[in-house]
Amino acid sequence: MRYISTRGQAPELSFEEAMMTGLARDGGLYVPKDIPTLTAAEIAGMAGDSYEEIAYKVMRPFIGETFTDAEFRQLIAAAYAGFGHAARAPLVQLGPNHFLLELFHGPTLAFKDFAMQLIGQMMQAALARSGKRITIVGATSGDTGSAAIEAFRGLSNVDVFILFPHGRVSEVQRRQMTTPAEANVHALAVDGDFDDCQAALKDMFNDFAFRDEVGLAGVNSINWGRVLAQVVYYFSSAVSLGAPHRKVSFTVPTGNFGDIFAGFIARQMGLPIERLVIATNLNDILHRTLETGIQKKEGVTPSISPSMDIQVSSNFERALFYAYGRDGATVAAQMADLSAKGAFTVSQGAIDWLRAEFASGRASEEETLATIAAQRSASGEILCPHSAVGVKVAEGFLSDVPMITLATAHPAKFPDAVERASGIRPPLPPRMADLYDRPERVTRVANDLAALQTLIRERRSR
């Protein structure tokens, strides 16, 4: 299995190389050269399997020679052992033909654990073999950072540095980053906003001398390894509702287009998915792109679903690549327009393709709060604000085909918004109830590239 760049100018890589590299050298994102397919009989054979067994069957064809069958099974087992639910991704019913896929039973209570826990195991195994060390640096508005720290804490060949905007993440999110005691974990509170953190990260990756010196690696949502791990729960949930004999639809609260792109891969692999619905909050760049055919950056407005507050949807480039019939040069030209002019216009053929593959909708803040309140009384389910955006948008697409809405975080991660909407302050699950009592360890840093680089050089282990 080989991987190619969406911009067509970078070398082909193996799975291991694509995972370790993240961004391609031509600025593009890696995608599989050919997407493997599963037969209807193979999909039907997943009925009743454990989550881990389905994970193995879905991902094995993408891994190539990177791990043996036995190694890969062990990595999957280790990745999901720490989840707080035997089903890993349980499905609950909200109403007639509407189901909620709970993706928040991992160690940091958000769906990012599904990918991050596995990529942590896979990177560690690859590094142990090569004897190399890496320094993971990530920028976060909340959930990515805690998921990365939880996945890499205590691993012997990795240091993990997470930049987050000082004072702008929720208390639960901050504590999840600052309370792990392992020496290879470094939480850095930057005097700036999320865009400053992301800009600093990008500058570090563009500083090739620094990149080589510290063995810089990224685990943000463009990493192919993360997308791949997210394909699995589309299969596990669809099969439990009768796929491949019966079609299902999905609604996905999305920002960076990572999670919904995994659904597209599941469909390409042969899973009969009727509709893939993009759900956005008021930062609706993706919904507007589908409606108008123009992708145009606007300012980010802070919302009660902060993990979807984005201005640049990085994984959308992967969808564009397929929309343009895998023409890397055209994708590169559109991305150049986006950075130079803040906008690009999708061609008629490509927008027709996108509209055939994806539907979309947006939920306002008021609708999100009202949905949390309504579901509390209708189904008893307490939704986090991101999941509520999904449920609200999904309600516009209900039909006799079962709809599965992805619940991306546990309500206890966003207790203020949930309490405002429903009157209930959701408690943390018992296994992390002492989060508020654990000592915090964090370094406050200026928004200054040179200072950050010095700190990383000094702190990382050798």
Ligand SMILES: *Cc1c(COP(=O)(O)O)cnc(C)c1O
């Ligand atoms: C990251 C995140 C999202 C958005 O996921 P993308 O893959 O970036 O589209 C939605 N909800 C929650 C809770 C998240 O943490």
